[in-house]
Amino acid sequence: MRIAVWGGGSIGLLWAGRLAERFPETILLTRTREQRDQIRANGLRVTKRNGRESLHSVYVEWSGDHGLPVFDVIFLAVKQTDVAKIASELPRVCHSSTDIWLWQNGMGQEKQLRGYFPQEHLYHAVTTEGAMRRGLSHVEHTGEGESRIGQISEGNVSPITEKTLSILSSSELSIAYDLDIKRVLWEKLAINSVINPLTSLWNLSNGDLLDQDGFKPWMEGILDEVVQVAAFEGTALEPRTLVNKILAVCKKTAANQSSMLQDLKRGKKTEIDFINGAVVAKGKQHGISTPVNAKLTQLVYRAEETGIPVS
């Protein structure tokens, strides 16, 4: 089984280390030659939840190289903001049965790959794990979470994805197939719609969010709109369940900085358009007003420009 992890951000590095232990042929494809060279020179360092460090000698290549092999599964671990940019590069590392697991936050990633791959080879991979990249070749696992995989189009799970999942889930990793991936996606969107912009605008770790004045009313305002929009999209969400999930993620990933805050601190474009922005866009389609999510989207745009979190 040949697996590639495409993208050396926090989630990509975390999975590259895990996969290398279970599928020794795994190749990490980095977006820059600099990161490839550092990992080749230093190995991939992973700081685990218990503080212990492990060093992995993973195969690593630059994703722009010609002459890369084809893979059975690709863990696409780039940000939503980069999916469209690399869509045309993916087919050269795929054969006719390659499955692609999409690890992005938010909604709309599969649409960005439309025309490049049959939908039945695309899988959503939804995770609540916390990870922070501490350097080009070093990632820290900052929060325990779980991952769910589900097929985007209706159909049978492919033998390749089934085999990959059975090897991963027989180890200590919390990963499983979910027949109702649409619900899982909506629940994760609700979690990200609350945690990501608020931690970014207030410059807080996920755990500190819980003590912040104003957290509860903002959370309720955001969720109220997400629940209404999801209902129009055919998914009934239970607000109480969402609140409990958000509190649990904040506690389990207390030391983590959300991916949005990490992006802002690095001066990178955030995934706001695919998270709160997606709620606003879908709300518009259904004639639902979403002022709270719209306001947060604007505030995050402003923070992207100024580089300084605003409140």
Ligand code: KPL
């Ligand atoms: O998905 C995340 C993110 O930061 O994007 C959570 C689960 C909130 C962890 O920080």
